[in-house]
Amino acid sequence: MAETVRRTSGQTVVNDMEALRQRARELLDAGTVQVIIGYANGSNRRVRPFFARRPEDLERLILDDRCVLNLAVYLRKPEVKALGKAAVIATPPLLRSILQLAAENHYQESEAVFLALDSAGNVLELSSAEQIAGVLGSLPGSTGQDACVPSADRMPALSAGSTDRQARFAFWKQEFERCIRCYACRAACPMCYCEQCLVDSNQPQWIPVAAHSIGNLEWHISRAMHLAGRCVNCGACSEACPAGIPLNLVNQFLADRIQQEFGQKAGTSAKLDYALSVFSGSDRETFIK
Amino acid sequence: MSRIGVFVCHCGENIGATVDCAQVAQMSSSIPGVVHSVDYKYMCSDPGQTLIKEAVKEKKLTGVVVAACSPRMHEPTFRRACAEAGLNSFLCEMANIREHCSWVHEKGDQTTQKAADLVRVLVEKVKRNRPLRPIQVPVTKTALVLGGGIAGIQASLDIANAGQKVILVEKDPSIGGHMAQLSETFPTLDCSQCILTPRMVEVAQHPNITLLSYSELESLDGFIGNFKARIRKKARKVDEKLCTGCAVCTQKCPQKKIPSKFNAGLGMRTAIFVPFPQAVPNKPVIDIENCRYFKTGKCAVCQKLCPAKAVRFEQEDEILEIDVGAVVCATGFDVVNTDFFPEYGYGKYPDVINGLQYERLASASGPTLGEIRRPSDGKIPETVVFLACAGSRDRAKGIDYCSKICCMYTAKHAMLYRHKVHSGKAYVFYMDIRAGGKMYDEFVRRAIEEDGAIYVRGRVSRIYERDGKLIVKGADTLLGGEPIEIKADMVVLATAAVASPAAEELAQKLHISYDSYKFFSEAHPKLRPVETNTAGIFLAGACQAPKDIPESVAQASGAASKVCGLFSQDQLSREPLIAAVNRTAPPQYSSCTGCFLCESVCPYRAIERETITTRGGKPIRTIARVNPGLCQGCGTCVAVCRVKAIDLDGFSNSQLYAEVRALA
Amino acid sequence: MSEFEPKIIAFVCNWCTYAGADLTGTSRMKYAHNVRVIRTPCTGRIDYMLILKAFSAGADGVIVSGCHPGDCHYTSGNYHARRRWMVFRSLLDFLGIDVERVRFAWVSAAEGAKWAEVVNTTVADIRRLGPYTEYQNLIGRGVERSFQV
Numbered sequence A: 001m002a003e004t005v006r007r008t009s010g011q012t013v014v015n016d017m018e019a020l021r022q023r024a025r026e027l028l029d030a031g032t033v034q035v036i037i038g039y040a041n042g043s044n045r046r047v048r049p050f051f052a053r054r055p056e057d058l059e060r061l062i063l064d065d066r067c068v069l070n071l072a073v074y075l076r077k078p079e080v081k082a083l084g085k086a087a088v089i090a091t092p093p094l095l096r097s098i099l100q101l102a103a104e105n106h107y108q109e110s111e112a113v114f115l116a117l118d119s120a121g122n123v124l125e126l127s128s129a130e131q132i133a134g135v136l137g138s139l140p141g142s143t144g145q146d147a148c149v150p151s152a153d154r155m156p157a158l159s160a161g162s163t164d165r166q167a168r169f170a171f172w173k174q175e176f177e178r179c180i181r182c183y184a185c186r187a188a189c190p191m192c193y194c195e196q197c198l199v200d201s202n203q204p205q206w207i208p209v210a211a212h213s214i215g216n217l218e219w220h221i222s223r224a225m226h227l228a229g230r231c232v233n234c235g236a237c238s239e240a241c242p243a244g245i246p247l248n249l250v251n252q253f254l255a256d257r258i259q260q261e262f263g264q265k266a267g268t269s270a271k272l273d274y275a276l277s278v279f280s281g282s283d284r285e286t287f288i289k
Numbered sequence B: 001m002s003r004i005g006v007f008v009c010h011c012g013e014n015i016g017a018t019v020d021c022a023q024v025a026q027m028s029s030s031i032p033g034v035v036h037s038v039d040y041k042y043m044c045s046d047p048g049q050t051l052i053k054e055a056v057k058e059k060k061l062t063g064v065v066v067a068a069c070s071p072r073m074h075e076p077t078f079r080r081a082c083a084e085a086g087l088n089s090f091l092c093e094m095a096n097i098r099e100h101c102s103w104v105h106e107k108g109d110q111t112t113q114k115a116a117d118l119v120r121v122l123v124e125k126v127k128r129n130r131p132l133r134p135i136q137v138p139v140t141k142t143a144l145v146l147g148g149g150i151a152g153i154q155a156s157l158d159i160a161n162a163g164q165k166v167i168l169v170e171k172d173p174s175i176g177g178h179m180a181q182l183s184e185t186f187p188t189l190d191c192s193q194c195i196l197t198p199r200m201v202e203v204a205q206h207p208n209i210t211l212l213s214y215s216e217l218e219s220l221d222g223f224i225g226n227f228k229a230r231i232r233k234k235a236r237k238v239d240e241k242l243c244t245g246c247a248v249c250t251q252k253c254p255q256k257k258i259p260s261k262f263n264a265g266l267g268m269r270t271a272i273f274v275p276f277p278q279a280v281p282n283k284p285v286i287d288i289e290n291c292r293y294f295k296t297g298k299c300a301v302c303q304k305l306c307p308a309k310a311v312r313f314e315q316e317d318e319i320l321e322i323d324v325g326a327v328v329c330a331t332g333f334d335v336v337n338t339d340f341f342p343e344y345g346y347g348k349y350p351d352v353i354n355g356l357q358y359e360r361l362a363s364a365s366g367p368t369l370g371e372i373r374r375p376s377d378g379k380i381p382e383t384v385v386f387l388a389c390a391g392s393r394d395r396a397k398g399i400d401y402c403s404k405i406c407c408m409y410t411a412k413h414a415m416l417y418r419h420k421v422h423s424g425k426a427y428v429f430y431m432d433i434r435a436g437g438k439m440y441d442e443f444v445r446r447a448i449e450e451d452g453a454i455y456v457r458g459r460v461s462r463i464y465e466r467d468g469k470l471i472v473k474g475a476d477t478l479l480g481g482e483p484i485e486i487k488a489d490m491v492v493l494a495t496a497a498v499a500s501p502a503a504e505e506l507a508q509k510l511h512i513s514y515d516s517y518k519f520f521s522e523a524h525p526k527l528r529p530v531e532t533n534t535a536g537i538f539l540a541g542a543c544q545a546p547k548d549i550p551e552s553v554a555q556a557s558g559a560a561s562k563v564c565g566l567f568s569q570d571q572l573s574r575e576p577l578i579a580a581v582n583r584t585a586p587p588q589y590s591s592c593t594g595c596f597l598c599e600s601v602c603p604y605r606a607i608e609r610e611t612i613t614t615r616g617g618k619p620i621r622t623i624a625r626v627n628p629g630l631c632q633g634c635g636t637c638v639a640v641c642r643v644k645a646i647d648l649d650g651f652s653n654s655q656l657y658a659e660v661r662a663l664a
Numbered sequence C: 001m002s003e004f005e006p007k008i009i010a011f012v013c014n015w016c017t018y019a020g021a022d023l024t025g026t027s028r029m030k031y032a033h034n035v036r037v038i039r040t041p042c043t044g045r046i047d048y049m050l051i052l053k054a055f056s057a058g059a060d061g062v063i064v065s066g067c068h069p070g071d072c073h074y075t076s077g078n079y080h081a082r083r084r085w086m087v088f089r090s091l092l093d094f095l096g097i098d099v100e101r102v103r104f105a106w107v108s109a110a111e112g113a114k115w116a117e118v119v120n121t122t123v124a125d126i127r128r129l130g131p132y133t134e135y136q137n138l139i140g141r142g143v144e145r146s147f148q149v
C-alpha cells in the first residue's frame, strides 16, 4: 500500500502545557465547565481525544504537532453534550472551524470555551465567535497548513504544471479505489454535521453505497463539492482515513481555486461568506460558450 | 403501482412524416407501468382529447404522457382534458417530439428512437408526479403607482375610476412630470398644461386616490396580490394639512437665486418653493440645501409670516408601510447630461440648449412668458439651428436606439419659433425623419412647407463661437456631403431620451429586469408589453422605452386594465410547482440541518426560519421553511442543499434522477 | 463497425434554452439527433449530481444550458449556477475527469440557431473524443443494480 507521510515526531511539545492545565483546572474547579476536551497519548505513538472531567485527569493532556484531529466534532455529539459545558484545547485549525460553524448556525455563542496559547505563551480563553475572529490571525501557526501530503514520487500526476489529465485520472482512480467507505473522513470533519448525509439518503440513492469505483468517485466528488468554500483545511479527514487517501488535497485545491476566483476563504469570520451562496455579475465565464 | 397512458400524436404530417408514431406507441407499451399506449393523428383535436379522457376513465390511469408538440404549446390543453376526466392535472406531462425531434431531424430510425427515448423519460417522470392543487392567494385590492407623470396619472385615474384604491407616489413635490414642462404638444399644438392640469386636479380630488408627493419607494417585498411597500415620505418641512397654499412664504423667502429644475435651469426659484403655479399639491417644500435657516440657523421668515403656522423646520422623513396588490411603474425618462456633447459646446455656451429648455422658453408660463429669448442676453435669436438625433442612434455615444419623440418635437420647435419670430430662420439638421403616427407626417410637412423650416439632411460635426455667433458646421448629405456652415444665435439639441438615473436601483427594489440602456423590460415585446417578468408589476410610459404622450397614455390605460383584471378576483390561483423543506418524525423533525445556505440563494427571499419548540415552548431546533406565497419555483435552493432536505414539486430530486436513469 | 454515435444528455432551463430549442424546431433547422433534453425550471436547479448521473447513465457528453446572465427568469439562478459550475469544473479537471465532455452554454429563447450549433459542435467534439469508456469502465459488473431508481 502506498504510504502517506504522517507527522509522527511528537517533538515540539508545547512548553506552556502547564499554563493550559492550570487554566483548565480553574475552569473545572469553578464549575464553569464540566469537561475539558483535549488530546492525550494513545497506543502506537498516536494521539487520541481525551475528555478530562476531574482535575487529576489533566496531567495526561498533551499538545504537540501530532494533534491534527479536529476536536470541534465532539461538540455536536450528544454523549459529549451530556457531560455538560466543555472547554476545548484549541489549535488554530479548530478555531477556524468554529468560525465557519458559527457562520452556518452550527456554533451558538458561548456554547463552549476554547483555550488557546498566544505567541507569548499566555492562555487565551475564548468563547464567542467574535473573540475568536479577533485573535485568530495572531496565534502561532495560524496560517501554516501542512496536513498530510503524499510523498512526491507518489503523485507525479499532481506535481506542478502537470497537464496530463489521464495521469491525474489514473492517480485518483487508484486512490479512490482504496476507499472502503467507512466514512471516517466524514466523522472527523467538523463541517460534516448533517444528520442525514447525502450518501445515506435513498429515494433517490444519489450515490451508490457499495465500495466500488463509480460509487467511490461520486462519494469523493460530492464530499469535495459539499466542502467547497467551507473546508477550513484542518487536515483531519486525511489523518482519519485508514486507507491513507490524501483527501485534503482535493479540498485544499478547491479552497485555493475559490480564493483565487472569488476572494473568499472559509473559517475567517463568523459572518456567512460562502462562495457558493453568493455571486457577482462579473464572475468569470470563459468556459461557458 | 403506476398505470400510465402514453398518447403519441402525429400532428398531421408534422410529426408523422419523420417519426414512426405507431412504433413509438408500440415501444412505449413495454415500459414498466405503462398500461395503455396509442397513436393518433391530432391529439389536441376534440376526438384526440376524447381518446385521452376515455382512456383515463376506462384504464384507471394514474398518469398521462402526451408525446406531441412542446409543453409550452399545449400543456394547458392536455392538463385540462385530464382534469375533465377526473385525473389531477399535474399528473399529465408532455414529451416534446415535435419541436425537439421531428422538426429538427431527418426521417429515420434514429429519429423514431429519439422520440421513444423522450417518451420514456417523461413516463419515468410522471410516475413520480404528485397530484397538486393550484395555490390560492388573497389579493389586496390597492394599486401602487410609482411616478406622477402623465403615465402615472392616467393609470391612477383609470384604476380609481374602476372603483379600486390607488396610492400614487411621486418623488418630486408636485405631480405632472415632464408633460407639465412642455409648451404645446404635437401634432395638434394644444397647450400641454391646459390638457394636463385638469387631470392633475382630478387625481388630487379623487376619493380613491391617495397622493404621496415628495415621496419615494424604499423597498418592495412580497408577491402578486400581496406586496408590502415601504415608502419614504420626505420631509417637506411644511404641514400639508395646515398649509392653504397662499404663497406668502414663496414670495417673501430671501433666497431667490436658485435655478429652477422645473424651468430646466432657465428660471430661478426661492428656497421654500412650489415648482410651478399649477402644482398638485399646491403646497410648498423647503429645499434645505439652500434654505438660509438650515444653513445658518437664522432667517425663518417663512415660519414667521405663514398665516396658517404651517412651517415645520423640525419635520422628519416618515416611513409608511402599505399593503398593495399590484404595482404600476411609471417613472419616466430623462435627457442626457450636458457633458455628453463636448463637440457642441453644450454646457459651455449658454445658447446651446436642449429640447426641454426650449419647451420652457416657448411656454407661456415659462421664464420668458413664451417669448423665444436666448439665455445668454435675452435677445430674440434671428437664426436658430435645431439638431435632431443629438446622441440618439449614435453608437459612439452608446445610444444605439432612436429616441422616437425628437423628430416630432423638433418640427414643433421649428414651427413654434417661426410662429413667434416671423423674420427668424429655423434650420433643422436631421438624419431621417421619423413621423409615423396619426397626423404626424402631415405635421412635419406643415413645418417645412407652410412654416418654412429649412431641413438639412446631415450631421453636425462641431459647434463653436466666433464673433458672438454660434458656428454650426456640418455636411449636407443630400448634396453629396457638401460642407455647410451656419451662423446661429441659438442651437437647440434634441438630446437623447435616456432612462432615469435611479432606474437601475428601482428595478432591483422591484425585482424586475431592464435592458442594457436601463429601460425596464416588458415580459414579452409583442404580447405582454405592459407586464414585467415579475407577476403583479406593470409598466407604463417612458420608463420602458422612449414614448410620446399618446403612447404613454395608451400603455398606462393598458397597465390599469391589467391591474383591474387582477383586482376583479378575490383570490389568485398560482402554479403549485414550488419548493418545500421536508418534515420527518421527532427528534429530527426534518433532515434540514439549518445551515440556511438556501436562504441566501433564493432570489425571492422565500426561505424563512422556523424554530421547532417543545410543547412548553422550549426551542429544539431552527430549520428552513419555504413561504409558498413567495416561492416561484426556480429550484436554486434545491441544488444548493447538501442534504436534499428541500425539494421542488414538478422537478423533484427523484423525478430528475429517474429521468436521467431512463436514458441509461 | 458503424460510426460511433455519441450519447448526449442536455439539462436546460425552461425559460431560455428549452424555448430556444423550441424555436430551432419552429424554424425547422436541422441538427444532430444524439441529444436528449431534460427540462429543468432554471439553471439554478441543475445540481452537479445530475451531471455525474448522466455520465453514469452512459452519456458520452453533457450539455448544460440556460439563460444568458441578466436574463434568468428568476433573475439570478444562472449566476449561482455559473459559480457552482466553475467550482465543479475545476474539481473534475483536478480529478482528471474529461471536462471537455461537459459543454456549458447560454442559449436564449431567441437563439434557435445557436441551440442547433451547440448540439452540433458538441456532437462533433464528442465524436472526436470517442466513447467515454474511461468513465464507463468505472461502472463494474453488478454495479448497475445499485442505481435503483
Ligand code: SF4
Pocket (backbone or CB within 6 Å): B581, B591, B592, B593, B594, B595, B596, B597, B598, B599, B623, B624, B640, B641, B642, B643, B644, B645, B646
Ligand atoms: S433546507 Fe438544506 S440548505 Fe436550507 S437550511 Fe436546510 S439543510 Fe440548509
Ligand code: SF4
Pocket (backbone or CB within 6 Å): B578, B579, B601, B602, B603, B604, B605, B606, B607, B626, B630, B631, B632, B633, B634, B635, B636, B637, B638, B648
Ligand atoms: S425554489 Fe427558488 S424561489 Fe422557491 S424557495 Fe427555492 S430558491 Fe426560492
Ligand code: FES
Pocket (backbone or CB within 6 Å): C013, C014, C015, C016, C017, C041, C042, C043, C044, C066, C067, C071, C072, C073, C074, C075, C076, C077, C078
Ligand atoms: S430560468 Fe433560465 S437560467 Fe434561470
